[in-house]
Amino acid sequence: xxxxxxxxxxxxxxxxxxxxxxxxxxxxxxxxxxxxxxxxxxxxxxxxxxxxxxxxxxxxxxxxxxxxxxxxxxxxxxxxxxxxxxxxxxxxxxxxxxxxxxxxxxxxxxxxxxxxxxxxxxxxxxxxxxxxxxxxxxxxxxxxxxxxxxxxxxxx
Numbered sequence: 001x002x003x004x005x006x007x008x009x010x011x012x013x014x015x016x017x018x019x020x021x022x023x024x025x026x027x028x029x030x031x032x033x034x035x036x037x038x039x040x041x042x043x044x045x046x047x048x049x050x051x052x053x054x055x056x057x058x059x060x061x062x063x064x065x066x067x068x069x070x071x072x073x074x075x076x077x078x079x080x081x082x083x084x085x086x087x088x089x090x091x092x093x094x095x096x097x098x099x100x101x102x103x104x105x106x107x108x109x110x111x112x113x114x115x116x117x118x119x120x121x122x123x124x125x126x127x128x129x130x131x132x133x134x135x136x137x138x139x140x141x142x143x144x145x146x147x148x149x150x151x152x153x154x155x156x
Contacts, residue, residue, distance in 0.1 A: 047097075048135055054095040055107055055146040059131035062087070062109040063148050066127045071154045073123060082125060082152065087111035095133060107133035116151070125152050 016024075069081040091108040112128040128149040134141050 050097045054097050055131045055133045058093055058107055059129045059146045059148045062129035073154055084113045107131050
């Protein structure tokens with residue numbers, strides 16, 4: 001007995017269904033959204049790192065200013081320029097970060113100078129500099145602090 005070959009239906013070989021297209025678009029949308037979010041977070045973290053490094057450098061500059069102050073307790077006058085009152089908080093320091101449109105981020109250096117020993121033979125002071133700076137984001141502003149500290153003996 002002769003059985004004729006079954007003709008293929010035109011609809012079964014036409015292409016993708018609507019459900020398949022919607023699923024593929026959803027997967028592509030999630031993929032691209034993840035890439036864009038990852039890029040923006042990475043760019044924001046890189047900007048924060050640049051500001052943090054600039055603030056650390058500013059705090060180190062303040063530390064070097066305090067270390068450069070004259071302190072000679074054995075001199076005739078007993079010179080001591082390394083005291084808290086000689087280093088007021090300065091809030092007009094601009095963080096040195098190259099940003100398009102100019103950098104408008106200001107930081108404040110605060111010195112804390114503490115005499116650790118009053119021993120006339122071996123006096124020691126601790127110098128601590130805090131650099132406080134804001135990080136402005138679209139979601140809000142956070143304030144961060146970079147701190148450096150050192151110990152100092154006279155004439156160093």
